[in-house]
Amino acid sequence: MASDELARKLQSRMAATQEAEPRQEPKQEPRQEPVHSPVRPKPQEPEAACGESSSELSAVLTRRLDINEGNAAPRATRVFNPYTEFKEFSRKQIKDMEAMFKR
Numbered sequence: 014m015a016s017d018e019l020a021r022k023l024q025s026r027m028a029a030t031q032e033a034e035p036r037q038e039p040k041q042e043p044r045q046e047p048v049h050s051p052v053r054p055k056p057q058e059p060e061a062a063c064g065e066s067s068s069e070l071s072a073v074l075t076r077r078l079d080i081n082e083g084n085a086a087p088r089a090t091r092v093f094n095p096y097t098e099f100k101e102f103s104r105k106q107i108k109d110m111e112a113m114f115k116r
Contacts, residue, residue, distance in 0.1 A: 016077045023070045030067065 079085035095107050102110075 016074065016081060019070060019074045019077065023067065023074055026067045026070065 076085065095111070096104060099107065
């Protein structure tokens with residue numbers, strides 16, 4: 014179900030970026046423009062952000078599809094070691110706390 018949602022989001026974003034691409038217009042006679050144009054060019058940041066997010070979405074989508082098909086390699090899980098995580102406690106204190114929480 015989540016992969017279907019991601020696929021729909023990815024497709025809609027790809028369609029939006031394709032519509033936003035400038036279309037080639039027929040060539041017109043070159044006009045001489047003033048040296049100092051009062052019109053400022055629009056920043057290109059929003060299009061760049063869409064490009065990055067669509068690549069992130071496609072990466073997530075392909076990862077999920079690989080997981081669903083059983084082709085994905087399992088990610089390495091990090092093992093929690095309380096002795097290295099809590100250096101302020103002695104091993105005996107940590108063992109006592111573990112015993113108390115297991116009750």
